[in-house]
Amino acid sequence: MSLTSASPLEAAQSAKSASHILATLSADARNDALTAIHSGLTAARDEILAANARDLELARKAAADGQLSQSLVSRLDLTKPGKWEDMLKGILDVRGLEDPVGRVTLRTQLDEGLNLERVTCPIGVLLIIFEARPEVIANIAALAIKSGNAAILKGGKESTESFVAISRVISSALENTQVPNGAVQLVTTRDVIPQLLALDKYVDLVIPRGGNELVRYIKDNTKIPVLGHADGLCSIYLDSSADKALAEKVIVDSKTNYVAACNALETLLVQESALSTHLPGVATALAAKNVELRCDAASKAALANTPGLNIVDATEEDFNTEFLSLTLAIKVISGLSEAITHINSHGSHHTDVILTSNKEDAETFMNAIDSAGVYHNASTRFADGMRYGFGTEVGISTNKIHSRGPVGLEGLMIYKYKIRGGGQGAGDYGEGKRQYLHQKLPWE
Amino acid sequence: MSLTSASPLEAAQSAKSASHILATLSADARNDALTAIHSGLTAARDEILAANARDLELARKAAADGQLSQSLVSRLDLTKPGKWEDMLKGILDVRGLEDPVGRVTLRTQLDEGLNLERVTCPIGVLLIIFEARPEVIANIAALAIKSGNAAILKGGKESTESFVAISRVISSALENTQVPNGAVQLVTTRDVIPQLLALDKYVDLVIPRGGNELVRYIKDNTKIPVLGHADGLCSIYLDSSADKALAEKVIVDSKTNYVAACNALETLLVQESALSTHLPGVATALAAKNVELRCDAASKAALANTPGLNIVDATEEDFNTEFLSLTLAIKVISGLSEAITHINSHGSHHTDVILTSNKEDAETFMNAIDSAGVYHNASTRFADGMRYGFGTEVGISTNKIHSRGPVGLEGLMIYKYKIRGGGQGAGDYGEGKRQYLHQKLPWE
Structure with missing residues (x-):
């Protein structure tokens, strides 16, 4: 993970490059990275909670001045009973999920020696914009790495110290793994959201995790597909x-x-x-x-x-x-x-x-x-990913394409078609020439 | 099908209402509508070809003046060998495809008497914007009805006479079926594309069928998801x-x-x-x-x-x-x-x-x-739907979400989650209360 003082453009470019490497890593390599993150966070508990205490102190002052809601202060607090443990357990839960990459979902013999396969693969670069909860960063990093996607994370300013501390640990944990450095980028500079939302050449999907206003603002201000919902009526x-x-x-x-x-x-x-x-x-x-x-x-x-x-x-x-x-x-x-x-x-x-x-x-x-x-x-x-049995949830979507309802790892995947041939051309087929077999083959 | 002198907004609203009825029709009801369209077009051959001849005459003049390309004139021509027959056969081919609606793709027992199902369903309202080929209207109407989606069609002005003739026939054919009148709307008034692209409240997916410029213009001017590709490098x-x-x-x-x-x-x-x-x-x-x-x-x-x-x-x-x-x-x-x-x-x-x-x-x-x-x-x-064995192709997508590569009927579907319970509340579950079973059940 990069602790970017990098510009949004640099972060996005480096995430894109990293995504192309991530897409080729084995499940073991991705799982090993999650193990490393889990160990790193476990070891760095005191340091992270100290950073969180600094965020909390500022937030409590702001709340006392009436500038911040009490519920936001409460969401910030990593020392609330069970929160730290849940964060760590969440990483292992994600590691334990079935590998979503490389699943064959269609196999057709087009001709002898010409085979078509549809295979699940990562979407590419995710931009995740979220509000206060600092534990989300570990959760999202785990989901992104497991699914082979690179992620750019933009968190709320109230949890900056906690974010930076957690991401520093994740970054050093990833150094001894095959996951490239640019795979998870934390953007901490302020006011970068409009710039990030304009990078549709590099960012493939935006996932806002926050209130209606945030989601609506994002949907109205980007050409990148947005996974989520503004309203729940x-x-x-x-x-x-x-x-x-x-x-x-x-x-x-x-x-x-x-x-x-x-x-x-x-x-x-x-x-x-x-x-x-x-x-x-x-x-x-x-x-x-x-x-x-x-x-x-x-x-x-x-x-x-x-x-x-x-x-x-x-x-x-x-x-x-x-x-x-x-x-x-x-x-x-x-x-x-x-x-x-x-x-x-x-x-x-x-x-x-x-x-x-x-x-x-x-x-x-x-x-x-x-x-x-x-x-x-x-x-x-x-209506909830945990209740549906999906494990960790990325969010709930009211989109009419791609993913709808509670979204787990599956929503972070797309597919590609692979053909393995022996030199065939389209010109070999047609009237008076070879005919396609289109023989459906089993794939499970 | 409505021959709308209706405004784009009226067309979209009426398509949306129709989509909610279409979503509840049986496969037989949708297939019967395709049969009716096929019979109607077969009977109206002379009338449609006469309309097409009027389009062709204008187009040939424009081509002679250098205002239209010869290849566009050629694409307009419904009397080219095999074209009319292919159009009719295409409708029957689509009718013969497996029903894409209501396929169960996940089934989980959440608890005794509380069952979750993921079921394929239509996306809703499609906006299809295409250039000259008049036969596409029959093809798209067939795909839309088969998949339970309503469609708003906006064709190129060069084929207006052919479009109107074909849609008049389709409209009267649908009158004796369960498919509602607003399910397929033809918009013939000029310069309505920007208005249509703004109707993201009613239109769920835009499918441009045409050259790079058309696709790029559409992608740059709408918040509605666009299925397709601008470039093929x-x-x-x-x-x-x-x-x-x-x-x-x-x-x-x-x-x-x-x-x-x-x-x-x-x-x-x-x-x-x-x-x-x-x-x-x-x-x-x-x-x-x-x-x-x-x-x-x-x-x-x-x-x-x-x-x-x-x-x-x-x-x-x-x-x-x-x-x-x-x-x-x-x-x-x-x-x-x-x-x-x-x-x-x-x-x-x-x-x-x-x-x-x-x-x-x-x-x-x-x-x-x-x-x-x-x-x-x-x-x-x-890289082609026919060659992949998908039957009729809606287009080829380079999107990173939903549908990618050649897109057949599957690309016109989304899913919904159904739960059938016996009065359970989320408050019944948790520590010291009932536990979720999350028992995966077979679904095929």
Whole structure:
């Protein structure tokens, strides 16, 4: 890893060169590098935590002056119980994942002695822009090396000291491995993001890890593909055939399990015929968790006799809002078809749920909703790489191409086609000449 | 299909709505629509060819005035032998392809009664911008419907009459099918491309089918992902261990089989030690096909005693040029490592070839070259969907995400995650609570 005082352009060029070497390294060589990083970090614990303490001191002062949020200070802290150990374990977890490079995904005999293969390979150079969490740098370095990609890292300024300390350790750990020096670059100079986003000749994919504003800014300011999501406006459609206790539980979990998450519930659509049967119970369960209900006229009327609720009149804007707080917009609709139309036009194509006991309706909903995750009778909060069983997660994508939903190592791969021949030309084939066999061969 | 006098925005909105219906149609419903289109076009042959004749008449006049190239006139002509029949057969070929929608590609039991599935689904709305060939409209309509995607088509103005006639037939054919009217939109009004490229809220993927300039313009003027390639600067590295006859044949085929293609050879890198043994024979074979050689000093010197060549001194720019003509740039390099560096920095990441009898070097080359196609001892011209056995081709991509190389139906698909549960919440899992099973299940 380079501790670049290098310019963004130099960092990107050197990452590109390194990516071409990384692409040829064996799985063992890449895994050995992860082992070296793990050992290096283990040995340098005190030095890194001392650097982190300096970041924390500044951050606490800024927080006391009201310039920084308390939650950011908390995210900075590497001494929080389990955080350091999780960071180290994460590197070994990534090392233990199946090698994503060089997997054959198609094999066709074009002709005798002319064979086509499709093989997974790294994308090239990743630009990862993230906010405060200093442990992310180790995690991302591990994912990048495992997947054979070079990475340029740009972290938030609040964790600069921690980043520099961690990357110094990683850098020296990599020196005795086959992974080239330019493979992981840390850019610490300020205000370089616009320059980095312009380097589409060298950077193949941008992965922002941070809030909506950061992601939206990046998407609006680069021609490089961006993997991620700006919004997480998740909805649940509550059908009148749903089991009542099930509905209450899933809605409460989706809304309150972690309100600041992108996969938290923001809009509840209630079928008209479920208004008197289901909504009062759901609203009471939400009120017990201190959820404010932004109700349209019909749902407000249906709740008029339910005590203990915190109801506010909904505006149109509430149905386009990702609250990220204990607030839920509630709208009454006629049924499935209106639910689909509403979610496809108001949602953010992240994760949406139908609660129903009608399996056919559930399948229709899951096929028609244009989102990365479509669930039947389960919480929106399951939209997560760890919960899906993917191991470490790079992020959650609402893109319509490449990777969608929670993205693990697979999302950092592309493929190439290899042909092995014996001197064939395209001119050898055609009418009156040789014919293609196009014989599919097994590949696993 | 709508014959839109509609605005681009209206077309895009209506395509988006249609895409949500298309995504729920069965394979039979989509195939029936292709059958209907095939029958409709078969019955309307005379009417369409009459419209095409009107386009041709105008084009021939423009060509006579020097305002249009003769090759464009030729591409317009639907009466060229086999063209009409191929267009119709193409629709049936697409209908016969395996259904790409709803294929399960991952299945994991998260817990008892909580199951995760990854399922292929359409991307949504495609914007296809193409130049003169009127038969493409039928081809693209078939691919879009088969893959469950809605499509907005914008064709070149020279084929307007043909487009309108074909789309009128397709439109009326679709009326008796389940495919909604907005699923295929033809936009014929002029100067709408910039407006269409701004509709990233509705359009999910742009596919330009045309020359470099069109593709480059589109890539530079939209935030929507673009599937395709602007350049095809393909290279061959000739190693001194290569079989001489094989090298001559592959190089001649790559350069001369079809010079205007994106997969034609543009740069030949010759290993220094192959200068006297291989280059004269290769140059003589190329001269026999009237290829002009743009030689660097070392290759020019090596060819000084070879008669009958057309040699021009190469400039630096020649090694960054896609000639698309009977011209080849030739450079002498020390060996494999320099070849890799040259191709990765000067090439366009389309298709590159090593000619060698050393298998280890071939594998190194194929892993290290950052291109969609990497071949050993075979012509660059094999980079083609038909030759790969993919059936109809949407285009060739040099993207590093989603689809790379020749793209068939698969490139028009993305996936979504479905979870089927029984009321589980994320809060049910964790320390002291339920644990995820993450049991991989078979899916084929």
